[in-house]
Amino acid sequence: MSTFVDEYPTEARVIRMAFWSSFVALTLGAVFGFIQALHRTNVVRVIDSTDYYTVLTGHGVFMVITFSIFFLVGVFQWAVTSSLERGPVDIRFTWSWYGVMSLGTTLVAIPILAGFTDATDMSADVLFTFYAPLQAHPLFYIGLVLFVIGTWLAGADWFLTWWTWKDDHPDERIPLPTFMVLTTMIMWYISTIGVAISILAFLLPWSLGLVDSVNPLLTRTLFWYFGHPVVYFWLMPAYLLWYNVLPKLSGGRLFSDPLARVVFILFILLSTPVGIHHQYLDPGIAEGFKFIVMTNTMFLLLPSFLTAFTVVASIEHGARQRGGEGYFGWLGALPWRDPSFTGMALAGLVFSFGGFTGIVNAGMSLNYLVHNTFWVPGHIHTQVGTAVALTFMAGAYWLVPQVTGNQLASRSVGLFQVVLWFVGIVFMTNAMYRGGLIGIPRRTAEPQYQGFEYEPLVGSIAELDAQVALGGTLLFLSAILFLWNMLLTAFNSGSEPVVDGSLPPALSGPEDSPRILDNLKLWTALALVLILLAYSMPLAGIVQDGGLFGPNVDAFPVFVDAVSTAVDATVRRLPLESIRGLIT
Amino acid sequence: MNIHRYEKLWLVAALVLIVGFIATITYGSVGLGIAMIDDEAETVNPEKLNEHEDFGEPGVKQVGENEYEVYVRAWQFGFDPGSVEAGLDPIEVPANSTVTFYITSEDVIHSFSVVGTNINTMAIPGEVSSVTVEFDEPGEYGILCAEYCGAGHHTMEGKIIVHPEDEYAINGTDVETGNDTTDETEA
Numbered sequence: 001m002s003t004f005v006d007e008y009p010t011e012a013r014v015i016r017m018a019f020w021s022s023f024v025a026l027t028l029g030a031v032f033g034f035i036q037a038l039h040r041t042n043v044v045r046v047i048d049s050t051d052y053y054t055v056l057t058g059h060g061v062f063m064v065i066t067f068s069i070f071f072l073v074g075v076f077q078w079a080v081t082s083s084l085e086r087g088p089v090d091i092r093f094t095w096s097w098y099g100v101m102s103l104g105t106t107l108v109a110i111p112i113l114a115g116f117t118d119a120t121d122m123s124a125d126v127l128f129t130f131y132a133p134l135q136a137h138p139l140f141y142i143g144l145v146l147f148v149i150g151t152w153l154a155g156a157d158w159f160l161t162w163w164t165w166k167d168d169h170p171d172e173r174i175p176l177p178t179f180m181v182l183t184t185m186i187m188w189y190i191s192t193i194g195v196a197i198s199i200l201a202f203l204l205p206w207s208l209g210l211v212d213s214v215n216p217l218l219t220r221t222l223f224w225y226f227g228h229p230v231v232y233f234w235l236m237p238a239y240l241l242w243y244n245v246l247p248k249l250s251g252g253r254l255f256s257d258p259l260a261r262v263v264f265i266l267f268i269l270l271s272t273p274v275g276i277h278h279q280y281l282d283p284g285i286a287e288g289f290k291f292i293v294m295t296n297t298m299f300l301l302l303p304s305f306l307t308a309f310t311v312v313a314s315i316e317h318g319a320r321q322r323g324g325e326g327y328f329g330w331l332g333a334l335p336w337r338d339p340s341f342t343g344m345a346l347a348g349l350v351f352s353f354g355g356f357t358g359i360v361n362a363g364m365s366l367n368y369l370v371h372n373t374f375w376v377p378g379h380i381h382t383q384v385g386t387a388v389a390l391t392f393m394a395g396a397y398w399l400v401p402q403v404t405g406n407q408l409a410s411r412s413v414g415l416f417q418v419v420l421w422f423v424g425i426v427f428m429t430n431a432m433y434r435g436g437l438i439g440i441p442r443r444t445a446e447p448q449y450q451g452f453e454y455e456p457l458v459g460s461i462a463e464l465d466a467q468v469a470l471g472g473t474l475l476f477l478s479a480i481l482f483l484w485n486m487l488l489t490a491f492n493s494g495s496e497p498v499v500d501g502s503l504p505p506a507l508s509g510p511e512d513s514p515r516i517l518d519n520l521k522l523w524t525a526l527a528l529v530l531i532l533l534a535y536s537m538p539l540a541g542i543v544q545d546g547g548l549f550g551p552n553v554d555a556f557p558v559f560v561d562a563v564s565t566a567v568d569a570t571v572r573r574l575p576l577e578s579i580r581g582l583i584t
Numbered sequence: 585m586n587i588h589r590y591e592k593l594w595l596v597a598a599l600v601l602i603v604g605f606i607a608t609i610t611y612g613s614v615g616l617g618i619a620m621i622d623d624e625a626e627t628v629n630p631e632k633l634n635e636h637e638d639f640g641e642p643g644v645k646q647v648g649e650n651e652y653e654v655y656v657r658a659w660q661f662g663f664d665p666g667s668v669e670a671g672l673d674p675i676e677v678p679a680n681s682t683v684t685f686y687i688t689s690e691d692v693i694h695s696f697s698v699v700g701t702n703i704n705t706m707a708i709p710g711e712v713s714s715v716t717v718e719f720d721e722p723g724e725y726g727i728l729c730a731e732y733c734g735a736g737h738h739t740m741e742g743k744i745i746v747h748p749e750d751e752y753a754i755n756g757t758d759v760e761t762g763n764d765t766t767d768e769t770e771a
Contacts, residue, residue, distance in 0.1 A: 050735035127732055133692050133709065134734065216693055217708050258585055280620060281695070282706045283713035284627070287613075287620040294609060298602045305598035309591055359605060364620055365612035368702035372695055372730035439699035441730040446738040450669055452699060452726025512586035545627045546710050 003497050004082060004402040010091050011081045012403040014098055018074035019400060021102060022392075023486055025066035030479035032059035037428070037472020040447060041465035052445035053125045054115035060128030061112060064384055065147065066105050068234045071392045073101070073154050075237040076184075078399060079177035079244070080158045082501070084165045088157050097157060101150030107143030111136060127443065129223060132203060132214045141204040148192050155185035173510040174518050176257055177244050177503075183264040184236040186524050187229055190531065191272050194225030202549070215550030217284045218542050224275035225535065232271045234384050238391040239263075242311050242344060244503055245398060249341040250334055252318025255310045257506035258513030263310075265517060266303040268527050270296055273534030280367040284545060289538045290364055296534065297362040304355055311348060317507065339414030343394025346422040347387050354382030357433065372443075375436025378429045385475075386425045393482050394418055400489055401497035408497075409488030413481055420478040428471025431464040440464075621705050625712035630690050633657060639688060644677060652677050656687045658694040658707040660734050666727050666742025674743040675727075677719055678752035684716040695731040698744060706731060722748045 005012040032055045038044040039052055047055060077094070081087055088094045108124075114137070115123035124136035158181050162174070174182070202214045202222075247254045254260065276293040279285055316330055324333025335341045357379045360366050370376065397414045401407060408414060438454045440447050454461060516522065587595075612618050633639045642655040642664050654675055656663055662670040677683050687696045689707040696713070697704045705713040727742035 049738060053732060053735060053737070056732075125735070131693050131731075134732075215710070217711055220693070220708075256588065256591065259587065259591065279706075281704055281713075283621050283625060283708060283711040284623045287622040290620050290622075291610075291613070295606050298606050298609075301602055301605075302598055305601075306591075306595065309594045313588075313590075363605065363609045363612070365609060365616070365618035368618070368704045371704050372697065439697070439728075441697065441728055443730075443732045444738045449726060449728060449741045451741055451743050452724070455700060508586055508588070514585055541623060545623065550710060 003405060003499070004078065004501055005405040008081050008087055011077060011087050011094075012405075014091075014094050015074045015077050015399075015403045017098060018070050018077065019396065019403070019486075020490075021105070022067050022070035022074065023483055025062040025070065025105070026479060027483055029059050029063035029067055030476055030483075032056075032062070034472060034476035037469055037476075040445060041469045042446070042448065043465070043469045049445035051116060053127065053443075054112065054123070056443060057115070057125055057127050058109075058112050061108060063389075064128060064230075064234065065108070065144075068384065068388060068392070069147075069151060070101070070105075071396075072233070072237045073098070073151065074403075075240060075392075075395065075399070076154070076158060076181045078403065079181050079240060080161055082503075083175035083177040084161060086161065086165060089160045089164055093153070093160075094157055097150045097153035099150075100153060101147055104143045104145070104147030104150055107139050107146060109143075111140045129227070130203070131223070132206070132216050132219045135203075135207055138204060138207040141199050141207055145196070145199055145204070148196065151188065152192070155189065158182065158185060173515070176254075176260060176506070176510070177240060179261060179518070180236065180240045180243070180264050182520060183268050183523070184233065184240075186520060186527075187236075187268045187271055188233050190268075190524070190527055191226050191229030191233075194222045194275075195227075198222035198226075211549055213550045215542065215546045215548060217282065217546055218539070218548070218550070220282070221276070221279065221285070221539065221542055224278040225272065226275070227278060228275040229271040231384065232267050234388045236264075236267070238347070238388045238395075239307060241391055241395045242307065242348060243314075245395065246311060246341070246344045246348075247314035247318055248503055249338060249344070249398070250315045250318030251322040252314055252320075253504045254506035255313040255317060256508045256512075257510045258508060258517070259306055259310055260506075261510070261513060261517045263303040263306050265523050266300070268523050269530060270300040270303075272527065273530045274300055276534070276538060277362055277364070277367075280364045281371050284542055285538050286541065289534075292534060294362060294364045296530075298359075301355070301359065308348075308352055315345070337411075337415060339411060339418050340394045340398040342415060343397070343418035343421075344391050346418060347390035347394065350382050350390070350422065350425060351387030354379055354387060354429075357382065370436050372441060373436035374432045374440040374442050374447075377442050378432030378436060381425060381432065382429050386421070386429075390418060390421050390425075393421070396482075396486065398499055400486060401499045402501045404490060404492075405497055406489050406492040407495035408499075409485050409492050413485050417478050417481040417485065420474055420481070424471045424474030424478055426471070427467045428475065431467035431471065434459070435464050435468075618702075619716075621713050621715065625686060625714045627710050628688055628712055630688070630709040633688070633690050638686065643673070644675065648682075650678075650681045652681055652683045654683060654685045656685060656696060656707075658687060658689045658696060658729065658740075660691050661729070661736040661740035663696065663727055663729075663740070663742035666744070667740075668743050669739075669741065672742075674745050676745045676747060676752070678749045679719055679722045679746050680749055682716065682718050684714055687713045687715070692733050693731050694729045694733045694740070697728050697730040699726040699728060701725060704730070719746045722746050 035055050036059060111122050111124035114120050115125050122137045124140040126134045126136045130136055162178055162182060198219045202219050205211045206214050243254055243260050274293050274297045276289060277297045280290055319330035319333040322333045324330030360370060361379060397408055438456055440454060628636055638655045639657055642657045645653045647653050656666060665673045666675050668674050687705060687707045689709045694707040696707050703715055703717055705715050723746050725744040727744060729740035
């Protein structure tokens with residue numbers, strides 16, 4: 001049986017490197033996550049609380065930028081190569097985007113990790129949202145820009161491959177995996193414009209001391225212009241695996257190719273003009289714009305509802321092919337011993353639950369209750385931390401043997417690992433959700449305060465803390481088992497991969513859908529119109545009220561700019577200076 | 585386009601659900617009057633807050649029979665007024681009052697989140713958030729900053745005290761002296 005690595009050895013090397021980079025980031029992110037889970041629940045505190053935010057920045061950046069996006073480029077390279085049955089136009093170009101992404105990651109990591117040592121002033125304790133006027137070292141911004149440019153080049157590589165394929169196959173429909181890659185990259189190009197402007201026009205010149213100040217609301221809004229579509233960027237490779245690989249793993253075929261295309265087009269159209277729903281509680285943005293964004297966000301549920309149907313229908317079809325019967329009896333006929341199947345199925349289950357909590361976030365008047373509370377990391381850990389991460393790990397059990405040519409070191413450890421992740425996430429996130437509802441904040445080293453106490457509706461704070469600490473510990477163990485399994489697989493040479501990499505065609509194929517679905521230019525143009533409608537007026541208002549470069553806000557802390565940033569000490573608050581000095 | 589019958593049903597059901605969500609949220613905003621933080625308040629210069637008419641001397645001001653305005657400055661790492669731990673006054677208002685908070689930041693982005701309530705807003709330098717709430721019952725509330733704002737973020741907290749109407753001594757003309765009276769009443 002010929003595997004991917006035999007047919008495309010050079011492409012398999014790029015994919016392997018992308019996966020290994022991703023897993024290195026996962027290692028760091030997991031260690032940091034473990035420290036946080038124990039620290040904020042006050043179970044074990046191995047760091048100072050002031051260093052907690054360095055750990056938190058590392059956890060966020062390494063997990064959601066490095067781990068997820070490096071894995072994404074690996075999956076996408078595999079999807080394009082295998083579905084178009086051809087390699088990149090020039091493999092040196094492919095290596096160059098991998099190189100740019102790696103360089104970017106390294107430059108981002110240096111100032112983050114430098115935050116742990118006092119030997120240098122360098123730091124980037126700004127979390128992965130880097131809201132100004134909190135300022136990171138210029139290297140942090142330069143690294144981010146390089147990383148994003150690397151992904152742009154990767155997208156260009158896949159488009160080039162597709163264009164040359166199209167010359168040879170003028171009348172064929174775009175194969176579904178490639179269609180998903182191209183549409184996701186269009187969404188990514190459109191959405192990264194926001195963060196590129198934010199960094200290149202404002203934050204980087206400001207961190208270099210070239211401009212004195214920025215408009216905090218403007219850079220924040222530009223961040224969220226990118227910040228919501230980026231979650232779909234993490235999610236789309238998981239969707240790609242659910243649509244293309246999961247039906248096969250369950251023994252059947254994808255239910256509907258046309259609906260899959262519709263889903264990805266809806267993501268191009270709707271994932272960007274919704275970013276302001278992260279800013280429901282921001283002053284300086286009119287209520288009407290928030291309302292428009294709320295309705296857009298609710299319609300963005302549609303592609304996920306459609307996905308739930310198609311994926312479950314495909315799995316059921318597979319189960320019936322395997323002899324499953326009855327209304328629910330078919331569930332028993334599924335290959336639950338296969339870690340790839342079980343991991344993806346559990347990830348999908350958690351995703352559907354997390355989706356409903358997202359509806360709460362999106363409901364603008366409900367948002368007052370949960371905004372920036374522990375509820376929000378509950379949501380992000382069910383979605384990115386499980387729907388995406390667990391699907392990636394399950395996907396790795398299927399893909400890594402194909403790109404290494406080695407057999408998976410241990411299927412049973414893999415199965416245990418994905419179930420352990422599921423159990424850990426249930427403990428941790430249910431406590432996060434409940435903690436958020438009683439007002440416990442997110443992103444804090446010590447959610448215990450002197451002047452007041454929380455009033456839990458059910459249970460107690462100690463019980464919530466215990467669940468978070470236990471869940472975090474199980475997740476950490478699960479991550480270590482996964483990484484260990486991958487390491488052993490990487491060195492498991494001489495073995496034969498026992499994975500069948502072929503993907504069966506959909507029950508309802510692309511011939512059932514109108515060709516207009518493949519008209520990528522049309523959907524891109526429509527997406528731009530929707531974005532213009534959602535963003536032009538709020539952005540104009542923010543710039544008009546607060547100025548392009550802001551109302552002269554000082555950076556904090558300052559790295560290059562020598563201008564004094566001493567906070568205006570008022571006479572009536574003089575005694576406080578000593579306290580503030582102690583804290584900072 | 586060929587779509588399976590069940591899938592069509594699901595599509596319609598999903599759309600109905602989505603429209604239902606939008607209707608519910610719209611009712612919450614319009615019917616129940618839960619307004620969003622918006623862009624109505626004027627912008628300010630965060631470097632010149634001391635010269636600002638209201639933020640120059642933040643605190644509680646009575647503006648009507650049962651109506652109060654509270655100007656709050658958030659900073660690394662406290663609320664003025666509010667942060668009792670930092671030696672500042674708590675925010676004190678009477679029960680059965682309508683209170684409008686005006687909140688801004690003098691340094692980085694913070695939040696003004698009142699625990700156990702849905703009073704929750706960002707405090708962004710240069711921008712002013714205005715939130716109008718009704719305090720029906722006497723009681724005490726904790727305020728915290730829920731937006732990461734620097735290494736001392738977790739120490740940033742404050743307090744709102746809602747006094748019984750007949751024990752609320754200040755008449756809003758001078759908050760600084762008024763507070764002494766209130767403290768004595770409580771003691």
